[in-house]
Structures are given as structure tokens and as C-alpha cells.
Amino acid sequence: MTADAIGRVAVLGAGSWGTTFAKVLADAGRDVVLWARRPEVAATIRDEGHNAEYLPGIPLPANITATADPAEAVAGADAVVLAVPSQTLRANLAGWRDLLPSTATLVSLAKGVELGSLERMSEVIREVAEVDEARVAVVTGPNLAREIAEEQPTATVIACADHDRAVALQHACSTHYFRPYTNTDVVGCEIGGTCKNVIALACGLASGLGYGNNTMATLITRGLAEISRLGVALGADPLTFAGLAGLGDLVATCASPLSRNRTFGERLGRGESLREAQEHAHGQVAEGVKSCASIRALAGRHGVDMPITNAVYQVCHEGLDPRLMPGELLGRARKAEFA
Incomplete structure (x- = not known):
């Protein structure tokens, strides 16, 4: 061609x-x-x-x-x-x-x-x-x-x-x-583009709860780590996640008020129900709400640990109070950063 x-x-x-x-x-x-x-x-x-x-x-x-x-x-x-x-x-x-x-x-x-x-x-x-x-x-x-x-x-x-x-x-x-x-690297580019919506929901939740830049930086960085783990397990090139399809997309979606996923998460963090947040979306789809379920299942199929994705799933689909999400994440077993 x-x-x-x-x-x-x-x-x-x-x-x-x-x-x-x-x-x-x-x-x-x-x-x-x-x-x-x-x-x-x-x-x-x-x-x-x-x-x-x-x-x-x-x-x-x-x-x-x-x-x-x-x-x-x-x-x-x-x-x-x-x-x-x-x-x-x-x-x-x-x-x-x-x-x-x-x-x-x-x-x-x-x-x-x-x-x-x-x-x-x-x-x-x-x-x-x-x-x-x-x-x-x-x-x-x-x-x-x-x-x-x-x-x-x-x-x-x-x-x-x-x-x-x-x-x-x-x-x-x-x-x-x-x-x-x-x-x-189609696999890596798609996994990066898919999973960042879920991490953006987490950042929105954190913002709605009143947390600041340290929390956002932590979620973005650890979010990138779990995205990379899943991508590599599926055969992706690790370098893809350092580029536009990985880090670039993640930063834009997690940081911008134009991001439907971040905005949706922020409404949940402020105490709105899933239904109320969806009504405020005026027909625009926050892909991460459904994707967190399929990504969580895909990670489980391949034995990949994705704690942020799991926490977002619990908030969106299991009724976890967003105020308990930081405890779910920070209470995990301690380990080396690049274990």
C-alpha cells in the first residue's frame, strides 16, 4: 500500500x-x-x-x-x-x-x-x-x-x-x-488506550474526595505499572507504555476536565450514585465504567495483579464507598517498587 x-x-x-x-x-x-x-x-x-x-x-x-x-x-x-x-x-x-x-x-x-x-x-x-x-x-x-x-x-x-x-x-x-x-505493537497500544480510562476514573474519584497532586501522581504512576504488567502478559512491547499510547494517553485522560472518565469519577467521589453520574454525562459514554469489569476479568485470566482497576471495579459495581478506596490500596502488602 x-x-x-x-x-x-x-x-x-x-x-x-x-x-x-x-x-x-x-x-x-x-x-x-x-x-x-x-x-x-x-x-x-x-x-x-x-x-x-x-x-x-x-x-x-x-x-x-x-x-x-x-x-x-x-x-x-x-x-x-x-x-x-x-x-x-x-x-x-x-x-x-x-x-x-x-x-x-x-x-x-x-x-x-x-x-x-x-x-x-x-x-x-x-x-x-x-x-x-x-x-x-x-x-x-x-x-x-x-x-x-x-x-x-x-x-x-x-x-x-x-x-x-x-x-x-x-x-x-x-x-x-x-x-x-x-x-x-497493536496489543500494547490497545491495552494502553483501554486501561487508562479506568485509571482516570480512579483519579477522578480521588479528586472528588479532595485529594491533591501527590495522590494523582501516585495513581498515574502505579496505574502505568499495572497497565504495563497486563500488556506484557499479553505480548506487548514494554516500550510502548513509555510513549504516546501509554504514558501520553494516561496523563491527558487523568488530568483533564475534558476527560469523561475523570469527570465521571469525580462525581462518584463527591458522593453521587452511579445512576446520578450517568445522568450528568448527557449520553456521553465513560468507557471505564464497563471496561473496569472486562479488564479485571482479563487480568484475572492471565494472573496479573491490578489493584487500582480492582478498586474502581468495587466502587462502580460492588458498592464500595469511595472513601474506603485509599485504605484498600494503601493497606496492601509492602514490596519493592520494581518487584
């Missing part, structure tokens, strides 16, 4: 990140068709040039059009970007599978491990679409949608087992504000 092989791109999912990535692709000179589940969202994007519901105040380039018809969206696409929540990816993709162009690169924006199967998103795509791993790529790294849509400088990672395909995608989304790097 040549560097300029991607000219037309379908983005399936018109939420904040899907719309933002469509803008990046269009700014990089690609013709983009954005699929929205609701016809009224597609009509606003197509007729008014912005996504008022998910990305208000951001004008979209003229080379983005929109539709509520997935067949129209993917027709003739060189790449199909899957921008739906991780736990709905399988069902959505099953409905789209027969529409996909036979040679298109399939690109995952979702960050999660599927409940039940415990599969990463690239594994779900390969299984449902019945494609080789070389056709599946992952976009990850510090991807706070609003900042990118405002064209604040950022870098990201495009991971694909096929290096040439990753390079083609790199060229397809390179702009003056968005700098993609390539990586062939």
Missing part, C-alpha cells in the same frame, strides 16, 4: 471523537463521509456544516458530508473508521459487515475490552468482519476530542501489524495540528 493510497474515508459514528477525527481527515485533504445514527444529526452536519450536539461551535470542512445510511457512507471508501463505543462495536459491525469494501482498511477509534469475550477492539473487528490483522488499524494516544477539534497541537499513534498500511493512514490524517506516529 502506497502512502497516498487513502483518498476517501467513511467515519461510522458522529459522536465528539468520530466527528473530530472526520475533521482531521478532511483537513488533511481526504473526502470524508460521516455516518450518524440519527438522521437529524446527519442533516445538521450536511446542511449547516457543524455537529451542534456533540461538537458545538466547531465549523466542519466542506469536504465532509454526512448521512444516516451506512451503505452510502462506506461506498467506495479506502478506509472505514469505526467510531462507536466499544461495547456496541460488535453489534454495529455485524450489521455493516456485508457493506464494507473488500480492500478497505478498518480503523478502530474505540478504546475498550469487550465484556464477555474479553477481546480487544481489533480482535472484535477481525472476528466479525472476517479480515486479516493486516487490514485492521487502531488510533490511540492522547485524544481529547475538543482540544483536537480546536486545532491545538497534539500527537497520536496509528498502530497496525502492516507497517505500510499504518504509514498510509499516517499520511491520510497528518495536519498542521495533528501529528500521527506509527507503531506495529
Whole structure:
């Protein structure tokens, strides 16, 4: 695949990140068709040039059009970007599978491990679409949608087992504000992007409880340690976790008020119930709430110790009072830092 092989791109999912990535692709000179589940969202994007519901105040380039018809969206696409929540990816993709162009690169924006199967998103795509791993790529790294849509400088990672395909995608989304790097470690990039949502929930919980920067630094650093342990157990390159897909994504998601997971955790830490926090999210998905369950199960399958993930799971799904979480973590057996 040549560097300029991607000219037309379908983005399936018109939420904040899907719309933002469509803008990046269009700014990089690609013709983009954005699929929205609701016809009224597609009509606003197509007729008014912005996504008022998910990305208000951001004008979209003229080379983005929109539709509520997935067949129209993917027709003739060189790449199909899957921008739906991780736990709905399988069902959505099953409905789209027969529409996909036979040679298109399939690109995952979702960050999660599927409940039940415990599969990463690239594994779900390969299984449902019945494609080789070389056709599946992952976009990850510090991807706070609003900042990118405002064209604040950022870098990201495009991971694909096929290096040439990753390079083609790199060229397809390179702009003056968005700098993609390539990586062939799909496992490490996906694990970093998935697990950081759970650590961000923990940081939000700590913030809601009134804890300061020492606590945040501890959660981020020890969170990175447990993410790395799981990734290495699954065959990832340890170096990946020192880069944008690991530390970079973790810092952005744990520190920013734009992070849905951190904000959700903060509401829980202030005493809101899971239901109340979800109501305040206004339909935006805090992936870490469900991912903590699947990541915890995946870690258990491989015998990996993930105490922060386990504590977040207990708060979200077992009714643990967030005020007891520090005791759960600090009361663990003492050991060497790099044991």
C-alpha cells in the first residue's frame, strides 16, 4: 500500500471523537463521509456544516458530508473508521459487515475490552468482519476530542501489524495540528488506550474526595505499572507504555476536565450514585465504567495483579464507598517498587 493510497474515508459514528477525527481527515485533504445514527444529526452536519450536539461551535470542512445510511457512507471508501463505543462495536459491525469494501482498511477509534469475550477492539473487528490483522488499524494516544477539534497541537499513534498500511493512514490524517506516529505493537497500544480510562476514573474519584497532586501522581504512576504488567502478559512491547499510547494517553485522560472518565469519577467521589453520574454525562459514554469489569476479568485470566482497576471495579459495581478506596490500596502488602 502506497502512502497516498487513502483518498476517501467513511467515519461510522458522529459522536465528539468520530466527528473530530472526520475533521482531521478532511483537513488533511481526504473526502470524508460521516455516518450518524440519527438522521437529524446527519442533516445538521450536511446542511449547516457543524455537529451542534456533540461538537458545538466547531465549523466542519466542506469536504465532509454526512448521512444516516451506512451503505452510502462506506461506498467506495479506502478506509472505514469505526467510531462507536466499544461495547456496541460488535453489534454495529455485524450489521455493516456485508457493506464494507473488500480492500478497505478498518480503523478502530474505540478504546475498550469487550465484556464477555474479553477481546480487544481489533480482535472484535477481525472476528466479525472476517479480515486479516493486516487490514485492521487502531488510533490511540492522547485524544481529547475538543482540544483536537480546536486545532491545538497534539500527537497520536496509528498502530497496525502492516507497517505500510499504518504509514498510509499516517499520511491520510497528518495536519498542521495533528501529528500521527506509527507503531506495529497493536496489543500494547490497545491495552494502553483501554486501561487508562479506568485509571482516570480512579483519579477522578480521588479528586472528588479532595485529594491533591501527590495522590494523582501516585495513581498515574502505579496505574502505568499495572497497565504495563497486563500488556506484557499479553505480548506487548514494554516500550510502548513509555510513549504516546501509554504514558501520553494516561496523563491527558487523568488530568483533564475534558476527560469523561475523570469527570465521571469525580462525581462518584463527591458522593453521587452511579445512576446520578450517568445522568450528568448527557449520553456521553465513560468507557471505564464497563471496561473496569472486562479488564479485571482479563487480568484475572492471565494472573496479573491490578489493584487500582480492582478498586474502581468495587466502587462502580460492588458498592464500595469511595472513601474506603485509599485504605484498600494503601493497606496492601509492602514490596519493592520494581518487584
